Every structure is written in structure tokens, then in C-alpha cells.
Amino acid sequence: MPRWLWFPAAIAAAFIILPLAAIVLRVDPTSLPSLVTSPSALEALWLSLRTATAGTVLCILLGVPLATVLARTSFRGQGLIRSLALLPLVLPPVVSGLALLYTFGRRGLLGQSLDLVGIQIPFTTLAVVIAQTFVALPFLVISLEGALRTSGTRYEAVAATLGARPTTVFRRVTLPLVAPGLLSGSVLAFARCLGEFGATITFAGNLPGVTSTMPLQVYLLRVDDPDAAVALSLVLVVVAIAVIGFARHGRAL
Amino acid sequence: MTSKPGIGAVVTAAVLVLAGCGSATGQADERDLTVFAAASLTDTFTELAEKFEKEHPGVKVTTSFGGSSDLVAQIEDGAPADVFASADTKNMGKLGDLATDPRDFAANTLAIATPPGNPAKISGFQDLAEPGAKVVVCTIEVPCGNAAAEMEKRTGVDIDPVSEEQSVSDVLAKVTSGDADAGLVYVTDVTAAGDSVTGVEFEESGRVVNTYPISVLDGADDAELAQAFVDLVLSETGQKVLTDAGFSQP
Numbered sequence: 413m414p415r416w417l418w419f420p421a422a423i424a425a426a427f428i429i430l431p432l433a434a435i436v437l438r439v440d441p442t443s444l445p446s447l448v449t450s451p452s453a454l455e456a457l458w459l460s461l462r463t464a465t466a467g468t469v470l471c472i473l474l475g476v477p478l479a480t481v482l483a484r485t486s487f488r489g490q491g492l493i494r495s496l497a498l499l500p501l502v503l504p505p506v507v508s509g510l511a512l513l514y515t516f517g518r519r520g521l522l523g524q525s526l527d528l529v530g531i532q533i534p535f536t537t538l539a540v541v542i543a544q545t546f547v548a549l550p551f552l553v554i555s556l557e558g559a560l561r562t563s564g565t566r567y568e569a570v571a572a573t574l575g576a577r578p579t580t581v582f583r584r585v586t587l588p589l590v591a592p593g594l595l596s597g598s599v600l601a602f603a604r605c606l607g608e609f610g611a612t613i614t615f616a617g618n619l620p621g622v623t624s625t626m627p628l629q630v631y632l633l634r635v636d637d638p639d640a641a642v643a644l645s646l647v648l649v650v651v652a653i654a655v656i657g658f659a660r661h662g663r664a665l
Numbered sequence: 666m667t668s669k670p671g672i673g674a675v676v677t678a679a680v681l682v683l684a685g686c687g688s689a690t691g692q693a694d695e696r697d698l699t700v701f702a703a704a705s706l707t708d709t710f711t712e713l714a715e716k717f718e719k720e721h722p723g724v725k726v727t728t729s730f731g732g733s734s735d736l737v738a739q740i741e742d743g744a745p746a747d748v749f750a751s752a753d754t755k756n757m758g759k760l761g762d763l764a765t766d767p768r769d770f771a772a773n774t775l776a777i778a779t780p781p782g783n784p785a786k787i788s789g790f791q792d793l794a795e796p797g798a799k800v801v802v803c804t805i806e807v808p809c810g811n812a813a814a815e816m817e818k819r820t821g822v823d824i825d826p827v828s829e830e831q832s833v834s835d836v837l838a839k840v841t842s843g844d845a846d847a848g849l850v851y852v853t854d855v856t857a858a859g860d861s862v863t864g865v866e867f868e869e870s871g872r873v874v875n876t877y878p879i880s881v882l883d884g885a886d887d888a889e890l891a892q893a894f895v896d897l898v899l900s901e902t903g904q905k906v907l908t909d910a911g912f913s914q915p
Contacts (some may be wrong), residue, residue: 519843534844535799535827617828617839618804624829632831635738636806 432649438642447643455621456629457647463537463625464605467544471601474545475552476594480586482553483560494557501550508546509614516542516615539616540623544605551604552597559593560586596659603655607648698890699727699745701736703752703808703877704832705773705850708857709910710750716906717897724890732807732832734759740882747885748894750877753808757878764880765888769915770898771877771907775812776852777865778840785846790816790867793824793847801836801845804829808875809836813849816873824849837862851875856911876915 447453482494500508516533517523523533533539567589571581587594609627616623618632626648633641698717702710707730714726729736729746733756740746740760749764751757757767779787785798793800802824803810810829817824827845830836836848841861855864879898881891897903904914 513842513844517842517844532799534839613831613835617801618830619826619828622827632804632806635732635734638738 435642435645435649439646440639440643443639444643444646447640448647450640452620453629453640453644456624456626456644459537459540459621459624460606460626463540463544464602466541467548467605467608468598468602470541470545471549471552471605472594472598475549475556475597475601476587478549479553479556479560480582483557484565497553498550500547501554505547505608505610506614509543509611512539512543512546512611512615534615535617535619535623537616537622540608540612540625543611543615544608547608547611548601548604551600552594555593555597555600556590559590559597562593563589599655599659603652603659606651606655696721696724696887696890697727698724698747698887698894699729700748700750700894701729701731701740701744701746702748702750703733703736704730704834705752705809705853706730706750706877707834709853709906709912712906713894713898713903716902717894720897721890721893726894732803734806734808735831743884745884745886746882747887747891748879749882750879750898751808752877753811753875754878755811756808757880760880760882763883764878765883767878767880768895768899769876770879770903771912772915773851773853773875773877773912774870775809775816775849775873776855776870777867778837778848778850778855778858778862779846779865780840780843781860781863783863783865784843787847787865789865790820790869791822793849794822796825799827799844799846800824801828801830801839801848802826803833803836803849804831807832809833809850812873812875816849816869819872820869851911853911874913877912 478497482490482497503511513520513534515521515523516526516539518527518532518534526533533542563586567585568581571585572578576584606625607627608625609631612623612625613628613631618624618628624632626644630641630644630648633644700710700714710728710730714728717726718724729744731739733751733753736744736746736749737751737756737759740749740763749757749760750770752773754767754769757764777787777790777793779785787793787798792798802813805811805814809832813824816822828839830839833850833854836845836850837854837858839845840848840850841858847865852864852866852870855862858864879895881888881895885891898907908914
């Protein structure tokens with residue numbers, strides 16, 4: 413490596429660390445405990461934790477089969493499906509929110525039929541979970557598909573020759589083999605769920621206790637109560653750091 | 666990777682990009698005026714900015730619209746605004762000395778916006794409290810939300826909204842998409858939205874009136890030019906644009 417790379421690399425590192433330091437420095441340590449434990453902050457935190465957990469579970473239920481199909485089979489148009497599955501990763505979240513609104517909204521593609529049977533999704537906690545799942549799913553699929561490809565199919569083949577049925581092989585061989593990848597993928601998906609903002613505010617709205625998650629609270633508070641916004645931001649930063657540490661510990665990052 | 670020419674090109678490109686950012690002011694006889702205005706002024710102030718540019722050749726007016734409290738925060742953080750028009754006196758007051766001479770230029774009242782045809786048959790303010798009605802309001806931090814809360818207090822109607830949005834535009838978006846049965850916005854928003862919403866006026870609307878002040882800001886690059894814009898808004902021409910859009914006199 414040429415030695416001069418150190419210089420731009422240091423700038424890059426500072427570029428990431430400095431803003432984080434700035435937010436930590438803005439926190440008033442004396443008022444931090446009361447700000448973070450205020451009823452509205454706890455309500456938002458609790459809602460965020462519940463929705464992000466539900467979103468992660470949905471990501472696992474939907475993402476594991478998708479990643480397995482993408483890693484273990486080949487069919488026409490598979491490349492296209494793979495690219496499309498990754499789309500929410502690069503799509504601006506507000507666009508994802510609009511897309512969800514036109515799908516599940518009262519006049520949306522599916523929403524119209526759902527409305528007829530009395531199910532309305534926008535403005536509900538379910539809408540938050542759907543928005544989070546939509547944007548977080550690719551994280552899980554990428555991590556897991558990578559892990560599945562790396563682990564190969566040898567053990568699965570052996571298990572099959574010993575008479576194990578496909579479901580048994582999948583449950584007893586494939587999944588344990590890729591457990592670290594699944595874990596880090598789930599943790600990343602959880603973090604993405606927790607941080608979701610644009611799709612939520614566009615699709616789910618903003619109501620304390622129902623759809624107003626931590627990022628929405630931060631956005632709302634930043635004008636009238638910057639100290640509280642900074643305190644909540646710090647909580648999210650700490651959670652994010654913990655998540656990265658956890659995911660790195662579980663390999664595959 | 667080749668070393669020397671590569672980094673040279675990168676540095677040159679970076680310098681060019683940075684230089685481009687810095688020299689956006691243009692030639693000497695071209696002047697810029699930046700106007701921050703409440704989201705409910707989007708249509709009227711866009712029109713007034715065009716008029717102003719016609720009357721002052723060489724002047725380019727840049728407008729930024731948003732929730733008033735949002736704009737106040739941006740101005741306090743040093744956003745390069747020359748003129749600020751707020752949707753209520755409270756937010757203008759937050760600027761203190763930063764606003765040199767606030768003058769009231771318009772007034773606005775609340776109205777109910779419903780999706781075209783008013784499918785939920787909302788007929789008055791008290792209908793917004795009906796169980797099952799999906800009502801969207803502004804959050805209390807922004808003027809339209811503050812006005813909504815005030816209206817609830819004065820009428821004794823307790824709305825249980827499905828969402829508290831950041832600005833009137835966000836409320837309207839939820840109504841025009843059909844996902845909300847009704848949204849509480851300004852009467853001018855209903856006028857501006859045209860056919861995409863059906864407005865419902867209610868008799869209690871006069872009980873809460875938002876007064877809109879406008880002011881040249883302390884940090885204005887060209888205070889004279891900024892004052893000229895304020896004068897246009899207060900002039901007969903400016904007032905006609907505003908009343909045509911549904912605003913009333915302050």
C-alpha cells in the first residue's frame with residue numbers, strides 16, 4: 413500500500429467520527445437521565461423496540477426462504493429477482509413510503525380490497541412494521557445468501573444420502589451452518605428497522621404511542637426541544653454502536 | 666492502482682468541486698434574495714417572487730417553504746435567509762432581534778379538507794370527533810397544529826387524530842391520497858388544492874385566526890432589497906395576490 417493513502421484515510425475516518433463526537437458533546441449530562449426517561453421518550457423507545465423486533469421477525473420469516481431460493485437454485489430471471497430484492501436498499505426511503513402507500517393505502521393496489529373487509533393499514537403500528545420490514549429485508553437476504561453460498565452444499569448432500577428429507581436437511585444442517593450469517597443479518601435488519609424514518613412518516617404518519625418511533629420523535633423535537641432531540645439521538649447512536657459490535661462479533665461483516 | 670497521476674487528478678477534481686460550491690454568487694450586477702416562508706404561503710409567495718424578479722431585473726429570488734418552527738430553527742442555526750414570513754406571531758417572536766421589524770401582512774383561518782366528494786360525509790367541526798373518523802392534524806409544534814389545539818379548546822370538541830403531521834402540506838398529502846377522511850388545514854390550503862380535495866367550512870372557524878407576520882432578517886445581505894420584497898407583500902399588489910388565494914387582511 414502506498415504510504416500517502418494514510419492521509420485521505422484519516423480524513424475519511426474523521427469524517428465519520430467527528431459528527432458522532434459532535435452529537436455526544438452536545439448532550440447535557442445533567443439533564444440526560446430525565447430527558448431519556450421522560451414519558452414521551454420511553455413511549456417512543458418502547459414503540460421502536462416493539463416494531464423493530466416485529467420487523468426483524470418478519471424479515472427472518474420472509475428473508476430466509478428468499479435467500480435460500482436465491483442461493484440454492486437457478487432459474488430464468490433469478491438475476492432480476494435478486495436485483496429487485498435489493499432495491500429497497502438503494503431506494504430513497506420516502507419513495508419506499510409512497511410505494512407502500514400506493515400498495516397498502518386505502519386506495520392502493522391491495523389496500524382497496526383490504527378496506528372492503530375492514531382492514532386499514534395506514535396510521536397503524538402495523539404500517540410502521542411493514543415500512544421497517546420493507547427497507548430492512550435486503551440486509552437479511554444479502555447476509556444470508558452470502559453465508560449460504562460460502563458454506564456450500566457438501567454437508568447437505570451428505571445428509572441427503574444418509575436419508576434425511578429436504579426439510580430435515582434444511583432445519584438440521586443448512587440453518588445451523590449459516591447461523592452466524594443469519595444472526596448478523598438479523599442484527600443489521602433490526603438496526604435498519606430501528607432507524608427507519610422516511611418510509612414511516614410517509615406511509616404510517618406520526619402519532620405518539622402508535623406510529624411515532626424514536627427517529628420521528630427526534631425529528632419532531634429537534635425544533636422545539638433540541639436538548640431532548642440530542643438525548644434521544646444519543647440513545648440511537650449507542651444502540652447502533654452496540655448492534656455493529658454484536659454483528660461483527662457474530663462474523664460475516 | 667497507479668499512484669501519482671491518480672491522486673493528482675482526484676485532488677484537482679476535489680478542488681474544482683469545492684471552488685464551484687464557493688463561487689455561486691455570480692456577477693456583480695446579479696443579486697440574490699432568499700425568502701423563507703411558511704408552507705401555507707407556497708403558492709402566493711412563489712407568485713410574488715416572480716413579480717419581484719420582473720420588477721427588479723438582475724435579482725434572483727430563492728424561496729424555501731416549510732413548517733414555520735422548522736424555518737425558525739434553520740434561521741437560528743445560520744441559514745442564509747434575508748426575509749422570513751411566519752404563519753403565526755409566536756414563531757416570529759422566537760427570532761427576537763433577528764427579525765428587525767415584523768409587520769402583519771395576512772390572516773388565515775382553519776378549514777377541513779376531505780378527499781374529493783367527502784366520502785366520510787364530514788359536515789362540521791364536531792364531526793371530526795366522531796369515533797371512526799380518520800382525522801389528520803398538524804403537530805402542536807407548528808402553527809396549524811397550535812391553531813387546531815386552540816380550536817379544540819374553544820369549541821370543546823376533542824379530536825382523536827390518527828396522525829400529527831409536520832406541516833399543512835403533509836396533512837394535505839394524507840387527505841389527497843384518500844387515506845385520511847379529513848384533515849385540518851387553512852382555508853387557503855383548500856383553495857390552493859383545487860379539485861384534489863373537497864373543503865368543508867365550519868362556522869366556528871372565525872374563533873381562531875392566525876396572523877402572519879413578515880420581517881427582514883438581521884443577517885440580510887442586502888437589507889434594502891429585502892425591505893423592497895417586504896414592501897411588495899404589504900403593497901396593494903401583494904395584498905391582492907393574498908386575498909385571491911383566500912387570505913384575509915390582518
